[in-house]
Amino acid sequence: MTEIVVPRLGWSMDEGTFGEWLKKDGEWVKSGDMLFVLEGEKAAQEIESFDEGVLHIPSGAPKPGDTVLVGQLLAFLLEKGETPPTEVVHQEQQVAEEKQDEASALAGPALRRLARELGVQLSDVKGTGPKGRVTEADIRNSATKCATGSASVGPTSTTTHFPKKRTAITPRARRIARELGVDSSQLSGTGRNGRVRERDIRAALQRNGNKITAGRLLEVPKIRRTIATRMLASVQQTAPVTLTTKVDATGLVQLRNEFKTASEGSAPSYNDMLVKLVAEALPQCNLLNACWRDDGIYVYDQVNIAVAVDTPIGLLAPVINNVQYLSLREVADKSRELVEQVRNRKLTDDQLIGGTFTISNLGMYDIDHFTPIINLPQTAILGVGRIVREPAVVDDEIVPRDMMGLSLTFDHRVVDGAPAAKWLQQLSRMIESPSSWLSN
């Protein structure tokens, strides 16, 4: 008998939403079959079975839409003729056991509190003290690791774990903060161990001029929270600089029109063309295709371009891998496929990780320039503005040209302004004469 449990999709994942079973109760499951759908922090994912057997879904098993904990028992794969277990461990027990796991880590109350404050999962900490006892140093080391994201290595692992500083807050303070619309998460409390109390909420309100603006509190979906965390981490952990320029895109427009005429409708978009151009340009400044780590700058071998996409549930950035090896047409096909998956909410976590550089396009909203935020742990992001016909001076004559705004944000920790500006200039030249780079 094999237990089927909730897998951890990203390593900061603690819980997810159970989607649906892809096999029926009693059905024979082969190794490699897709067994069920699980929604992680970012997207729904089909979970593969690594074992075979008859699927037995106990009566207490989670239903579609239920929140499930990582490690929670979902069902069993039984050998032929094997009877299902009579007792099913329910969610509550699982939770209890998980808590117990944490509790069983050898650490005193003071260290437990420290772990809580630093957002460190005690069960993840390997104790170096006598008998495996967790020491203060262990917790602090673990916290540092989390904060710097050094645990995420290699080109495919781009998930960054950010410290969750949990503020202790009394139930009353939490209630009053909610009622008064005060954000308690940024407050430091005056209670024992810094616990936030009612007075801290009221003091915060006082500081804000005692104004309560009428409004309502929105429940934040998981994806919004993830975006928030990632964006905040980016501005807090990087040294961002944004360069803007205006580039003559008349050649790009012409080329696209040619593609359009030739391919009857399914021509590559400007974005596809830019993805390809950026990929071609990046080797000229590989520090823009890299990530900062404690132990050095990790320069990626691949060029995996993440394309920011606005979706009804929020911003997503699916990744097109190895763009340097793809033709423009392949880039266009790939990007169409991703957009389709985004629309159908079929995107998997796999397709959201591994990017090395990001392109964000707001041109359709008549934006010329903006300050894109770096998609951690990458180093740079290119913001693409609209293409607009403007009077331009060519050979001392004023002529109409298709002009496009570009905004490059880069992490000054990794690369300095001059090389970044130079790269942007090179990219601009390529955009001005795109045909040699963009054979369809």
Added chain:
Amino acid sequence: MATVTTELNKETLLGLYRKMQIIRQCEEQLAKSHQRGLVHGACHTYVGEEAIATGVCAHLRQEDVVFSTHRGHGHALAKGLHPQELIAELYGRETGCSQGRGGSMHLFKPEIGMMGTSGIVGPCILQACGGGYSFKIMKTDNVAIAFFGDGAVNNGAFHEGMNMASIWNLPVLLVCENNQFATEVAFNYSSGIPDVGRRAENYGIPGFEVDGNDVLEIHRIAGEAVERARSGGGATLIECKTYRTRAHAEGMGDFTYRTRKDVEEWKTRCPIQRLADRIVEDGAASEDELQGTADEVKQLIAESHKFAEASDYPSGESAATHVYFENESPQRKQGNEPSLALQASGNRETTYVAATLEALDHEMARNDNIFVMGEGIGARGGNFTTTLGLYDKYGADRLCDTPICERGFVGLGCGAAMTGARPVIDFMFIDFINDAFGEMINQIAKMQYMSSSRLKMPILLRGCVGIGHSAATHHSGSYHSVYSHIPGLRVIMPSTPYDAKGLITHALRCNDPVLMLEHRELMSIKGPVPEESYEIPFGQASVVREGTDATIVALALMRHHAEKAAEMLAAEGVSIEIIDPRTVSPLDTETILQSVAKTGRLLVIDEAFGPCSVASEIAAQVADAGFDDLDAPIKRLNGVFTPTPYSPTLEKAIVPQVEDVVHAIRALLNE
């Protein structure tokens, strides 16, 4: 012996015969039903012993009362219970005599004087004494009967009951059914002497040893005893030597402790056959006539079984009704003024004890059925002057000094409350109540429930609690946590003269058993008390002091500590709200929650131990219902978890002091 029958007319003889047939056939039906699963719990049959209940109850009026044992089917039937109500009760149906709340061992039909059977051996003796005492107080010539087995006579209840029946000349019959085995333990093993009846002599009452299978002899002896009791001659002990010819309970093995031969031999002494033979022999009736009676009873039992089987089961929704006579909820009743206002309006000061004495005197004057029992509460007026002057006013019967037998007179109080009187049991020190724990928990607390409120339990038990003046460990206990755990009891703890008078007045008018605990360090405190009579309903906390920074819930003496601490803290600018629950069962959690909603902080102070206490209960309820109001962890300040020491330095170290309260509040504010 032939002369006996000639004294009885044919009607009486056939009546005895019919009654015994009813008991026998009913028991046989129940034994059969037990095997079929219709009887859900235990089933102790009376087969072989029918003559005793029949012979005794033949002399009883409806107003006479019977208290019985776990083997009580026969007593209930003999007292007049219809077989269908007995059978339905064992089948767990709504139409059963206890409406499905009792089963085989808890048969109640107070309407016909069947005051209940009990699963505990012994209490029925004390309760019968209580019935007798009631009749004495109410000046009727009713009698009270206790039926009990040989198992009860080596129990303290027998000794205490016999003695009380004797010294107070109670109209009771104590009928011992010596069937030779207490469950499966032989009487000749358990008792130093083989007979019970002769023990009566040592208590100064008449005692008889009778053939328990001879209904006519029992009828004769019981007749004399009932007559003696009615005419003021006091109690009688009758031992009926008999044998149960079925197992202790249906379905139990029977031949590990006795032999088949013995059982078969006793079956030949069947009391029913014996009477039949006598009747036919004496020509009082023919065999055919007797057969006719037996057949008619057979029909009755068959119909009763059918009735019971067709009856509905009680609805689960009613499972917790009748725990209390009146469903006194902790919600504020309309028209009840806030105590703060009234307290302030009083212009006369009395002590705490004087306030309760005034109330007791007032209630005794308006209700002749109130009597007080306790050690030294008669002419002496009570150790704490709780009854000072009442003896001269109301006499020895209503101010009844007791031997030191707490279990005895608490059990008596139970029986007295069940039969119409309103006893007040004065323990002096409440520690002594623990000798009567079983009577409190198994009897007093449960009677209303088991009888579906057809019995009332208007009994007040009072005593002093609390640590102080080196009283040491047997005169200083606080037991309100223990007793408030028990459904069916009310537990009240007034902390001021005003509250004491209002709460004791309510206790003396309500129909529930009330335990009133009076802190010894409060007995002599003075406070404003209105002269007129007034009631404070249970379950209404009093807001002693209003404040905004933290709530203190404090009982009894601790409420006064809280007030002193609050005064000290006020000087530091700290505003404390104090809630005195006044009663711990029912507990007014609503007022506490309202206060915590305001202050966000809660400290519960109680002199009683912390574990499983009223303080834990309050903390738990507030943590649950008031969670979002809490701005700090709930704190408790309890007495140290230790028996009370004697030496003043040790004593002081285990009780919360005013400075402890101040420290606790400061710590709470820093949380």
